[in-house]
Structures are given as structure tokens and as C-alpha cells.
Amino acid sequence: MISESIVNISAAVISASTPLLFAATGELVVERSGVLNLGVEGMMLMGAVTGFAVAVSTGNPMLGILAAAVAGAALALVFAALTLTLMANQVATGLALTIFGIGLSALLGSGFVGQTVPALPKLALPGLSSLPVVGPVLFGQDGLVYLSVALTAATAWFLKRTRPGMMLRAVGESAESAHSLGLPVIRIRYLATLFGGAAAGLGGAFLSLSYTPMWMEGMTSGRGWIALALVVFGSWRPWRVLAGAYLFGGVTILQLHAQGIFSLPAQVFSMLPYLATIAVLTIISAGPWRGRLTAPAALGKPFRPSV
């Protein structure tokens, strides 16, 4: 009985963490290339609505997931064109991306409100999923959950061990030096931004296809912003970001369960993830380890190669 509820809660925590993990991992790569894209919330919403609409229309959730990644990347392309080619302010453009994404997703999704889509099939890994307790938690999730963890591992490996990964980090530390070494700064930043958009789109698709299989206006409810905070929390390192995402998934599930136990208004508990974000950011910034010191040195600084 008790072990069963532990299994259920753990599975719920993993599920609640996955959209954050996708979006935060994507944004991590973007920021490591020196670009600050505050439009994560907008890209997630576009991914959520596109994934849902395509899955409902075609009956194929795989196509939906693919379309969500494309939609997220498409919105990211707008951001990249504005900030990298037209040198617009990154903060303002990111905000515009979120405002636009909220509006456009609501517009596109207005015909899909109230429809349902069958939840993604659970992908039980044979053998492993029948292990007691940990089996169903770790190996009975749907495919996107494994993908999110694989994405973290791949990102960590890519940034640390591969030549393109090192080029990306170099661009994020000093665009001028990277440029003088002959690295294609703008192209690398474009690619990183597109990757971030696709990952945010996947996070959105997980929300609308798996976590709560439906479409609702503004259904990300600030997860894109929490993902941005997670990148800071994880001090721009993939595995720490994963730990942060699971911590926040835990807070989300914890407050849902606490609502049934304490007789306080439900809103008090709904505040917790947001308050936790502020608290965690403060601790990270104030603590002796000073997470911000590891921020990419060129983060948010515009760069235009002088021909």
C-alpha cells in the first residue's frame, strides 16, 4: 500500500518535471552560446498547441511531437532573426516572443478547447519495468520522459566532449575572440537558438499530450519562466539542471498532495512553485558558491562581426 503510493508519487514527480527538463535543457544550450532567450514560455505554448492540434487531426501523437518541435524552433527562428541578424535587444525580443506565443497559441487552439487526445502510450522497458518499486517508476513512463533524460545526457556530452560543443561554449564566453579564431559566431548562435526552441516545443508537447492530455489557453502557467530560473539554478550545467527540474517537479506534486491534507485555500499551495523559484534563485545568488560566476561571459551581449 505505502510502497504503491510512493511509486505513484514518484511517477507523478517525474512526469511533472519532464516539461521543465526539456525547456531548461534547451535554454541551457542557448545561453551557453551567449544568447538569452526569454521567450521560453511562448515557445512552450506554441509547442503545446501545435503538438495537440496535429495529434488530434492526424490521430498520430508521434507526428504531433515532431510538429511541436518544429513549431518551437520556428518561433525561435523569429527570435534569432531579430536579435542575431537585426541586432534587436534580446530581453525585449524575448518578452515579445512570449506575448506573441501566448496570443498565437490561444488563437490557433481556440478550435481545440475541450477536445481530448489519447495519452501517449507508456513505453515499458521489457524486464526492467517489472522490477519491484523502481521498475514502474523509472521504466514505465512514456517515450518523451526517456527522451528528456537522453537529451540531458547528450547535451552534457556534446558541450563537454565534442568539438562543436567547445566551439559553442567559446562563442558564449567571448564572441569577439571566437570570431577572431574564425568561428562562425552568428551561425552557431542561430543553431543553438533553434535547438532551444525545439526543446521548449517538446516540453510543451509533453504537457498537452501526456501530462494533461488536452489543450487550454496559457496551460504552461509560467513553466517557461521556471525553466529559465532552472538554468541559473543549475549554474548552466546539464546534470544540475536535471536535478533542479526534478526538485521543482517534486514541489509541484508535493503541493498538490498537501492541498488534501491541510485545510488552507488551494491557492496557498499553488503559490509554492513560484515562491520556491524566488527562494532558490536568491540562495543560489547569495550563497558562497555564487552560481552566477559560472554564467557564460558573453550572455545577452549582442555581437555583430565587422566585415
Add this chain to the structure above:
Amino acid sequence: MQVKVEPRSETSRAVVYATPVLAVLLTVISGYFLFLFLGLAPAKTLYHFLISPTLTFYGWSELCVKAGPLVLIATGLAVGFRANVWNIGAEGQLTLGAIGAGGVALAFWDQSGVWILPLMCFAGVLGGMIYGAIPAYLKTRFEVSEILTSLMLTYVATLGLGILVYGPWRDPQGFNFPQTRMFTDSALLPLVLDGTRMHVGILVTLAAAVAAWVLMTRAVIGFQVKVVGQAPAAARFAGFSRNRTIWLSFMISGGTAGLAGTFEAAGPVGQLVPHLTPGYGFTAIIVAFLGRLHPLGIIAAGFLMAISYNGGEIAQVEDRLPQAATGVFQGMLLFYLLACDFLSRYRIRLASSRREVGPS
């Protein structure tokens, strides 16, 4: 022929003021195709969206009602944006302002007097300032990104308002609807013109815009804010404190947002409800940029956004345009504006390409 892009030695002022117009034009053209894509008659829908709200006197009075809070908030935000202080949680500060003002109105519900409204305004401004003080403190003391904290606090504020109107502040005779009692006459803003919803808050907003203009162009503090934003190193040499600028920005923008929340609660709404505004705090960010962070420009931009709200409602009834189209228009406008800004910093020239003649 070859297109050459070269930086301007000085940003062109003419282009700076022309870009918003260009951005609006591009947005309208894109809107035409958006409506076409949605299967609506584009010309007719655009007419309802952009022209219909401005055809009657009452229509203009309603634009004033909508533009009021946008201009008031954007005026405050513009001060911070000039200093590179990014308060994007104005919606939360607005909510806290409304809670403060509403608390006063409900506490003195069975009393009347001319002192109630000023007290509400005081509580509203204070509420917005206190809420703005949190990101300001965390930024100046711990270097926590004010963007993230001010936004997170907006969600907290909305939930907090929910607790009050679903719980202790709910109207006992309200059939369990999540709303407070209607404010009494002493707690409602007097109307400027009978037959409209224009209230004295709009006049206060105009005064605030003028005051902001004086502050930014004639006072040392305005100069200080600009220097801190544009040249942080120079500001340090001049002894202009970055932290003081952050505090000043948040106090001004939090205060104006709180006052806007007060005016909404004590004006067109007349009570507290879970969602007091259609996101004025966020739209005001667009208004501030579209108005080039200049008080007069902000007033014009506020009216344009008001048109998008009221026109959106008209087109919703007349053409079944989904309500969300308003948000798409606002986002698109900001995109185009940011893109057009390129023109004020760079010159695009058509130059004949010189071919190098080499031995072949």
C-alpha cells in the same frame, strides 16, 4: 548592385520616430493575411478591428478608459527600461495595488466621506511599491534577476487575490460568486463626463505622464537614470549609484502600477474580481516600447493598444474573430517595432559592387 549594411555614426532621430508608424503599417498588412488565413473577410474585419472603435464619441471615451491604465503603467515602466531595469511584473504590482485599495474600500464599506478615495489611492500606491520592493531588494542585495522575480511574483499576486475574493472578502450577498461587494459611492472614482465611464483617474494619468516628462528631461535624476542605463561605467565615475537607480525604477513603476490597479478597482470594475484586467501590466510593456519610452509617445501607443482591445471585442461580435487575436496583434506589433529599430541604427545602401580584376 549589392546591398550594403553599415552602422550609422549617430542614431537617426527621424527614423526613431518613424519606425513605430512603419511597424503599425506592417502589422496591419500582416493582420490582413492573418484574417485571410482564419477564413474571415480581411478588409471588413480590419475595419471593425481598427476603425470601428474610433467612430463615435462614446467609442473614444471607452478608448480613454482602456488607455488610461496602460499609459499610467507604461509611464512608470519606461523610467526603469531607460535604466536597463526590467520590471516585467507590473501586473502583479497592479494586483497588489487593487488589493490595497479594495481592502480600504471594504474596511470602510459602511462609512462615507471624501477621505476614503485618497486613502484608497495611498494604499494602492503603497501596495504596488511594497510589491516592487521585493525584486528591487533581491536585485540590489543578492543580484537575483529582477526579470524572473518580478514575473514569479505576478503569479503569486493573482493567486493571492484569488484567496481573498474566493474567501474572506467574498460578497456575503453575492450568491457565492468569487467577487467582493460593490464599492460604495465614496469609494468609486467620480466620472468626468456623464454617460461615459471616463473617471478622474484618467486626468491623474495625464498629469503623471507630464510629470514623468519633466522628470526625465529636466531633472538631474532623469539624466542619472539614462546614464546608468546607457553607460554604466560612466555612471560609476560620475558617482551615480546603480542600486539607487534600481530602487527608484521599481518604486516609480510599482507605484504607478499600484495606482492603475486602484483606478481599475475603483473605476470601471467597482469591486474586486479574480481577474481584474486583461493583462494591462504586460501590454504596458509594449506600450512603453512602442511609445519610444517617451511620455507623449506612450500616450499615443496607449490609445493604439486600447483600439486593439476594443476593436478586438467588436470584431469578436461582428466577425467571430477569436479574442486571442488581440494578443497576436500586440505581439506582432512589438516584433515589427524591434525589427524596424534596425533601420535607426544601421543604414542600408545599394552600392555597385566593385569587381576585382585579376589575372585569370
